[in-house]
Amino acid sequence: MADEHTTGSPRTLKTVSRAFDVVRALEELDGARVTELANHLDLSKSVVYNYLSTLRAEKFVVKEEDTYRLSLQFLLVGEYVRYQNILYRIGKPEIEELAEKTGEYAHLATEQHGLGVNLYKVSGEKAVGSDYQVNKLQRADYLHFSATGKAILAHLPKERVEWIIDQYGLPGKTEATITTREELFEELETIRDRGYSLNDEEEIKGLQAIGAPVTNRHGRVLGSISVSGPVRRMKQPEYHEQLIESVVNTANVIEVNVNMEESDDDFPTFS
Amino acid sequence: MADEHTTGSPRTLKTVSRAFDVVRALEELDGARVTELANHLDLSKSVVYNYLSTLRAEKFVVKEEDTYRLSLQFLLVGEYVRYQNILYRIGKPEIEELAEKTGEYAHLATEQHGLGVNLYKVSGEKAVGSDYQVNKLQRADYLHFSATGKAILAHLPKERVEWIIDQYGLPGKTEATITTREELFEELETIRDRGYSLNDEEEIKGLQAIGAPVTNRHGRVLGSISVSGPVRRMKQPEYHEQLIESVVNTANVIEVNVNMEESDDDFPTFS
DNA sequence: ATATGTGTTTGTATTTGACGAACGATCACT
DNA sequence: AGTGATCGTTCGTCAAATACAAACACATAT
Known part of the structure; x- marks a missing residue:
């Protein structure tokens, strides 16, 4: 973990990519809880928690009891895209x-x-x-x-x-x-x-x-x-x-x- | 830039929020070019460019000529959510x-x-x-x-x-x-x-x-x-x-x- | 030709997110 | 009831990832 310092362009934002990893995981798992996701994605609980909280604040994720799921926001945006x-x-x-x-x-x-x-x-x-x-x-x-x-x-x-x-x-x-x-x-x-x-x-x-x-x-x-x-x-x-x-x-x-x-x-x- | 150090919980990830700012802007503007978005969001061109490149790599944004638009990926995920x-x-x-x-x-x-x-x-x-x-x-x-x-x-x-x-x-x-x-x-x-x-x-x-x-x-x-x-x-x-x-x-x-x-x-x- | 526009690239400073430990609550089991 | 495990959540800290601005190559228009 010392050689590849390639900051090649375009510089892809790892935080954003990880957010979509979370989205994809929630889709694969049909909704999941924090610990489950953390294991699935090999991230610490606190990290996953922060991603989920952010996605929820953005209304792309909903929380039911302790289970997080993708929200219908995706459908709304999707239907906009289709209509375009x-x-x-x-x-x-x-x-x-x-x-x-x-x-x-x-x-x-x-x-x-x-x-x-x-x-x-x-x-x-x-x-x-x-x-x-x-x-x-x-x-x-x-x-x-x-x-x-x-x-x-x-x-x-x-x-x-x-x-x-x-x-x-x-x-x-x-x-x-x-x-x-x-x-x-x-x-x-x-x-x-x-x-x-x-x-x-x-x-x-x-x-x-x-x-x-x-x-x-x-x-x-x-x-x-x-x-x-x-x-x-x-x-x-x-x-x-x-x-x-x-x-x-x-x-x-x-x-x-x-x-x-x-x-x-x-x-x-x-x- | 010295007083408010409030790191309150949940800690929302600004990078992720900004990515969704870009998504919302692309929706509002019905697609946009880099400079247009940078002005709209009050961010530098290079920053916007990195967000767009990342969203594109994640397949949630497409690029046509120099115009970036939201992709049908939103519809696919959205229909999954609806079907759930x-x-x-x-x-x-x-x-x-x-x-x-x-x-x-x-x-x-x-x-x-x-x-x-x-x-x-x-x-x-x-x-x-x-x-x-x-x-x-x-x-x-x-x-x-x-x-x-x-x-x-x-x-x-x-x-x-x-x-x-x-x-x-x-x-x-x-x-x-x-x-x-x-x-x-x-x-x-x-x-x-x-x-x-x-x-x-x-x-x-x-x-x-x-x-x-x-x-x-x-x-x-x-x-x-x-x-x-x-x-x-x-x-x-x-x-x-x-x-x-x-x-x-x-x-x-x-x-x-x-x-x-x-x-x-x-x-x-x-x- | 020159000037202004574009999207893209890169070096650098520092903001920001990752980590791990700890907290409080809940649940399962003896 | 009590004990232990496990859950989601919070927080302090340091390394890493992002924002910035300036420079680049290229196009278009003057």
Whole structure:
């Protein structure tokens, strides 16, 4: 503990990082008491106590009896962030219509930090019952095995895709998941060529999804949409074609409306 | 800088507080650049830069071009928190049914840090059109002028209500808002006696709401529900009685189901 | 070209948080 | 009831982590 004095830039604030360690621990543990957290994080009780007190004063943590939990403040801020997203504002009603028209699950997703985040999801009539999708706990997930994810990857700059693969690798989920760089880049080119993406049981066995990207007028991909359902139904030729048509069409509608609103805007890059 | 050495407990970590100052500023400003934030927060550029870099490393902030924004990480954590809430899990489908049956807006709310937070809201058929409610930006709001809020206050311990009034006061919103302590406590007693709360244009002119609390088997209030609509419709005598019936009934159903799941649980107090 | 703006980097002074021990309260067990 | 362990909380102290300001590289505008 004597050599590395690297005060390299950017200088990340350890106190802030530790505060978020506490947040993550409270999430993992579904709430915890001081001692429990202290053990979990390898910190002294008094230190943990101070972090919790601060987070509570900031209203991001609540205390019930002696148990500390994350507060709904995260939801309030989160819904603000989502509402700021133009793809969400414009896409939500369109996705609802898509779900109603097709009767399947419909998703609206975007990319952040190299992972996919669902902005919104609805289940159509046929999908009801096995609603493991809509009520599933939201996590940011890999982009390379979902229809929405691959639609996004296909329209991200190559060097950005490379960076994402370097960061997260290409972990498999089912036997169909694409796990090699070459295969993925080929697939992405196919997606670009035909205008839509396909997730053929690559994430969940038995589930197929059809996705399409939404880009702004500078060609930057803002996110993507998809419909998904059981392979048996999704693979029927005429139905399949019909779904592709609906998805691509909805993506286009969203795209047009987004670009009309984004007239006087900057065109940001990433991360 | 020589007198006040008060190191009172709990010792709140200034670095963490400042990180959340940055978060709040990014929300207020809808994203900002380094210099803009530094001015807004009265901090030096380099300091702000370090906070932003740290928040970005933690994935709670994204950088687009030179503008920093809050990330969807807040939404992911927020949805986790919401899903942890048993009132949400049980109440969501019931509220949906209530909205469908009545055709009005239905809300599911809870209390946190002395303020009301909507866990969920749906609009029934009659409510469509003026959906200023469903797409409105979520904020934690005062409890004393909403039907859900008053239903909660009515079942909180008196000392807790006192604390809340001391903290936030009783700001008026319309001419009908209750703004004095005595009036409020009277109202709360009425609510307890008759089993439901009424918001008669106390929050928004022209809008009436009927609310009912949901308590667990220890008598602690977990939250509340409400339906709301235009006064003209809501005040029709038979319809009014019918809505009260529906709201109270739905609250009871939720209550029963929550208490069946909460069998082996602690009974926490507040904040 | 020059001046003013940006975001970022770095050296340094000192504020601030980590540590460990101690306190008071609660709970479990004999 | 009494004893011991364990909990959350408080506090004094020193090392470490952060705030500051000045300088940097780069861009844009005059």
